[in-house]
Amino acid sequence: MNNTFYGPRSGESAWLWFAKALSGLVMIVILIIHFIANHFAAPNGLLSYADIVRYYQNPLVLAMEIGFVAFAVSHALIGLRGIILDLKPGAAFIRVINWLFTLLGASAIIYGIWLILTIAGRGAA
Amino acid sequence: MTETRWNVTFRVYRKKGAAAAHYDEFRLEVDPDEYVLDAIERIWAYQDRSLTFRHACHHSTCGACGMRVNGAEKLTCITPVRQVARDGGVIRVEPLRNFPVVSDLAVDMGVFYRRMEMGEQLPVNVDKREAIQPEARPAGPGGDQLRLADCIECGLCISACPISASSPGYLGPAVLAGIHQHGLQGSERLLELVDSEDGVWRCHSAFECTAVCPASVEPGWRIMELRREVIGQRIRGLFHGPKSSKNGQLEASQ
Amino acid sequence: MIEITKGSLLGRAAKWFDPRWRTLNMLGFILNRVTAIGLTLYLFLHLGVLSLLAQGAKAYDGFIALAHSPVFIFGEALVVAAGFIHGLNGIRIALNSFGIGARYQKALLVLVLVVALACSLVFAVRMFGA
Numbered sequence: 001m002n003n004t005f006y007g008p009r010s011g012e013s014a015w016l017w018f019a020k021a022l023s024g025l026v027m028i029v030i031l032i033i034h035f036i037a038n039h040f041a042a043p044n045g046l047l048s049y050a051d052i053v054r055y056y057q058n059p060l061v062l063a064m065e066i067g068f069v070a071f072a073v074s075h076a077l078i079g080l081r082g083i084i085l086d087l088k089p090g091a092a093f094i095r096v097i098n099w100l101f102t103l104l105g106a107s108a109i110i111y112g113i114w115l116i117l118t119i120a121g122r123g124a125a
Numbered sequence: 126m127t128e129t130r131w132n133v134t135f136r137v138y139r140k141k142g143a144a145a146a147h148y149d150e151f152r153l154e155v156d157p158d159e160y161v162l163d164a165i166e167r168i169w170a171y172q173d174r175s176l177t178f179r180h181a182c183h184h185s186t187c188g189a190c191g192m193r194v195n196g197a198e199k200l201t202c203i204t205p206v207r208q209v210a211r212d213g214g215v216i217r218v219e220p221l222r223n224f225p226v227v228s229d230l231a232v233d234m235g236v237f238y239r240r241m242e243m244g245e246q247l248p249v250n251v252d253k254r255e256a257i258q259p260e261a262r263p264a265g266p267g268g269d270q271l272r273l274a275d276c277i278e279c280g281l282c283i284s285a286c287p288i289s290a291s292s293p294g295y296l297g298p299a300v301l302a303g304i305h306q307h308g309l310q311g312s313e314r315l316l317e318l319v320d321s322e323d324g325v326w327r328c329h330s331a332f333e334c335t336a337v338c339p340a341s342v343e344p345g346w347r348i349m350e351l352r353r354e355v356i357g358q359r360i361r362g363l364f365h366g367p368k369s370s371k372n373g374q375l376e377a378s379q
Numbered sequence: 380m381i382e383i384t385k386g387s388l389l390g391r392a393a394k395w396f397d398p399r400w401r402t403l404n405m406l407g408f409i410l411n412r413v414t415a416i417g418l419t420l421y422l423f424l425h426l427g428v429l430s431l432l433a434q435g436a437k438a439y440d441g442f443i444a445l446a447h448s449p450v451f452i453f454g455e456a457l458v459v460a461a462g463f464i465h466g467l468n469g470i471r472i473a474l475n476s477f478g479i480g481a482r483y484q485k486a487l488l489v490l491v492l493v494v495a496l497a498c499s500l501v502f503a504v505r506m507f508g509a
Contacts, residue, residue: 016326
């Protein structure tokens with residue numbers, strides 16, 4: 001059986017963990033606001049297209065939703081990367097994952113922001 | 126010791142060389158206040174001389190007899206039969222997880238010991254098989270030669286850790302706890318070691334290590350404290366600028 | 380140089396989710412990991428479904444009609460439960476990582492699970508009642 005002595009690989013730094021913890025905490029706050037606002041305070045609980053468009057005219061709502069997308073996606077992908085690292089992948093594999101997740105995360109956040117702004121724009125029409 | 130005798134069946138993990146692992150059953154008459162290790166020794170002595178296992182001090186000081194009893198990590202020299210079985214019951218004995226099995230119940234602790242040494246505590250050099258002279262030994266925070274005062278390096282925590290199960294590179298609870306006890310003491314090398322992919326950030330707070338530790342080391346808590354130290358150092362590093370570290374050399378700066 | 384596999388990837392990952400012969404602490408670890416993966420899948424699903432908004436009122440409102448089915452609501456109740464478990468346990472883990480409460484983390488875990496269960500039940504009752 002293999003009994004090789006491995007040297008540790010620096011690069012999984014304190015900062016990424018810190019970002020995950022921070023985004024997690026921020027998300028809890030936003031999630032509470034998101035839930036109360038979207039499903040209790042908003043008219044009809046936002047269950048129809050028209051309600052949503054009207055709701056998204058408020059710039060505070062836009063800021064909250066955009067923040068939510070950014071933090072949620074970051075937290076999820078940093079966490080997922082951590083789970084993969086727990087399986088001790090090779091150096092090449094983790095480099096691919098880094099690129100893939102950065103791309104995936106950026107795309108998801110950009111898409112989310114685009115979607116939010118598009119819906120908001122429908123209301124002005 | 127009482128006069129009671131229980132009839133207990135021991136289901137013992139066996140593995141020799143490249144052959145597939147299997148379990149052998151041994152029936153024993155035991156005093157319920159005897160320890161599981163005593164029973165294993167009697168199995169070896171009277172029933173199967175090919176059974177391989179480790180034991181030394183018999184009083185929870187040396188850390189040699191760590192095994193899994195009914196699936197849970199235990200020091201078998203202090204685990205009474207009464208605690209893990211009843212009359213007519215079965216006791217399953219297996220080697221520790223997350224170490225390569227050498228033979229039956231004995232596992233290879235080599236990598237583990239070498240990693241403990243990386244925490245700059247070197248009373249005995251594993252590779253040179255000789256003791257390092259007192260002047261050359263680095264002192265612990267109290268000035269004494271401490272090799273983690275409580276830890277008996279039994280490996281139970283490594284066996285219990287779910288991350289050690291999936292990542293052979295993870296330094297593991299005992300090693301990180303040892304480094305916390307020793308203190309980072311401004312060593313750039315130690316900081317790089319723990320602030321790494323295989324260091325403190327691999328821990329996910331399962332706290333199984335603390336649950337099985339027989340020596341009150343509380344590795345889970347120590348890893349959390351070490352994280353705080355690391356973050357503190359990194360934040361301080363932002364203000365002081367990067368230190369020049371000579372890669373690969375053993376040094377304790379400042 | 381660096382030997383990675385001591386077993387298949389899935390085999391090693393499966394060890395995380397085996398609660399046998401382990402303490403309560405391990406349950407916390409397993410729940411956090413399971414809810415993390417579940418919530419991540421839900422997140423991307425949610426973002427995908429919301430694209431229906433861009434397709435206009437008919438597409439979105441048509442989907443919302445589906446959302447009243449019991450199967451759907453049950454799924455959403457699971458997401459809410461996962462959110463509570465992961466969020467509250469996450470707060471506990473974050474506190475531990477800053478040295479707060481690490482010595483009585485087991486008691487905190489029990490508290491987290493009880494509160495999460497209670498909140499999940501309240502939400503489930505409300506969701507099915509509506």
